[in-house]
Amino acid sequence: MARTVLTIGFIGAGRMARAHAAVLRTMPNVMLKACCGRRLKSGQAFGKEFGIPEAYANYEELLARAKVDVYWVTPSVLELPTVAKACLRTCKAVFLEKPVGLSLEEAQEVADVAAQSSSIHMVGLNRRFYSNINAAVRLAEKHGRVRGIEVHAPEDITDLHDHHPPRVVDRWIYMNGVHCIDLLRYLGGEVATVTAAQVGKENSRGYAAMLKFTGGGVGQYTSHWYAPGRWRVALYADGLCCLIQPLESAKAIYRGGREEPIPLSEEDQRFKPGFYDQARYFLECIMAGKAVAHPGCDLPDYLKTVGLIDIINGEKPQIN
Structure with missing residues (x-):
């Protein structure tokens, strides 16, 4: 019999879990059934806020007792690899908030468990689902194809030590630069x-990279950790530049200087951008019993991105 309602268990009850729950509770055929936080009290508060009937003291108790179809995994980054492996071993569907660890080795360990599981899973890289970014891609394709990409990602990390453990700050390119x-x-x-x-070290690092893609396009990446700024993406096609800065604001610039806005969808204005389409896509995969593919990101795909981070971070040889 076809599944008509997906029940979801939240592992994690913080800011990101709230952003996901705000989206999921509006979707048809979804029931938020169980949750847990770092402590029973935080899980209970999260459950009360989002109408979730079952709250557990920890993820082990939730995995053992909650009868759900999907685990939505949003704990702290230092806890996530351990929790992710436990969830994947159940062979139920698993959504993993990024990052899946702070190194390629940690991500590989989780991917190895997933490879031995029948779990349908996805890593949450919500910028892939920004409505304005995807509209810009479609527009560029009407002008032939995307021939050039510029990504500028400043990260002023001066005050991060006040909010995050030292290892998280040191590995910020894996934590957020991903x-x-x-x-x-x-x-x-x-x-x-x-x-x-x-160049530099600690909170004065700078990165630059030039890439060539197998499809023939070229890309440029820069990131400076010692100055403020907004993330920027520019896509170039014949006679067209799509400028996205910040990532929630985009416009098309045509040859001759004419400009047109590329707006966010209604859902991306209502919720954290990308979250609605990301969740909808993953739930559709689960309902259809099919593995995540483009535009989604499964763990093998995620490993490719983390491998690229290793190169940009100087931890792996460059590809010539």
């Missing part, structure tokens, strides 16, 4: 060559 580096692959395709440079 979004913009993943956009290079999402927009450009598979990477053929990479030349990268790094």
